[in-house]
Ligand SMILES: Nc1nc2c(ncn2[C@@H]2O[C@H](COP(=O)(O)OP(=O)(O)OP(=O)(O)O)[C@@H](O)[C@H]2O)c(=O)[nH]1
């Protein structure tokens with residue numbers, strides 16, 4: 020018997036540490052490193068890190084490297100060499116695109132070509148899963164477990180952690196209760212909790228849809244700005260209410276509310292993307308400049324929730340062909356696509372056009 024946390028639990032701790040600005044130790048394939056998220060780094064910890072000696076690098080994604088015109092020799096990421104007089108402002112400038120236009124980085128940035136990048140890859144995946152900017156300071160350590168023990172730091176075995184960071188965590192049903200809403204008095208809200216300690220997701224069931232027939236379904240990704248604030252920049256609020264209304268009219272349906280705000284980058288990063296959109300970049304370019312892919316969502320999660328509720332065939336309310344493909348790939352039969360076109364405004368016309376042109380959305 021052991022009370023020690025397993026790898027999934029250690030990853031959850033590491034995520035919380037990075038969000039708080041606490042360093043984490045990574046160990047794998049005979050190498051070790053101390054990592055810190057660029058976003059939550061403070062001057063004291065930077066000074067402490069430099070006092071350790073050695074050659075730290077700033078790991079960024081190839082998307083961010085492209086904007087900074089830095090060579091990404093590691094394919095999906097780049098290891099940027101720190102200048103000898105590295106400052107907080109320099110690190111922030113590389114990690115955060117907010118001031119790219121106002122004060123462009125004085126380049127060229129030097130990036131490493133030799134050596135392994137496995138630990139750096141895990142460091143970036145951890146910052147993404149912590150919903151921070153995808154950039155991490157990485158300092159090689161010779162005795163990582165000793166260093167972690169002496170400083171009471173979380174130590175992550177990257178060989179075990181890497182596959183878990185890209186896997187879809189299984190969501191377990193927690194509780195459900197009756198919830199009459201405007202769209203239907205016959206509503207029931209189900210709560211699902213992923214086993215990786217991540218955010219909970221919800222399923223709102225209307226009526227009593229039979230499990231052996233296709234159910235009218237919507238996979239809705241959280242959009243605080245659109246769903247709650249009534250933002251005119253996207254169509255999420257009207258889509259949410261339109262889907263519920265249609266389910267209410269038909270007397271049956273299931274709406275998954277997946278807490279993957281901002282297409283999986285988190286609300287803070289989405290607001291960074293909105294700032295970039297105010298500088299003239301579109302929704303896809305803004306994600307790339309921040310270092311993210313256009314869409315970082317895990318659609319397998321939705322399929323897992325539907326299956327655990329007993330649904331295997333759906334009539335999917337969507338304009339996004341990727342959702343259909345991902346459902347089919349993960350064991351849900353999409354027998355029909357039901358278009359959901361509501362809420363176009365002069366503010367979101369460009370956003371919807373970009374999604375059609377660059378992300379394959381159906382008009
Ligand atoms: N990163 C980013 N996310 C955005 C932006 N505008 C909206 N979102 C997010 O995009 C997601 C929209 O999700 P969905 O409602 O599932 O929409 P969809 O993928 O366009 O597909 P359908 O609506 O089904 O056609 C939500 O998570 C929003 O928070 C943006 O400009 N940038």
Ligand SMILES: [Zn+2]
Pocket residue numbers: 242244245246253254255256
């Ligand atoms: Zn939205």
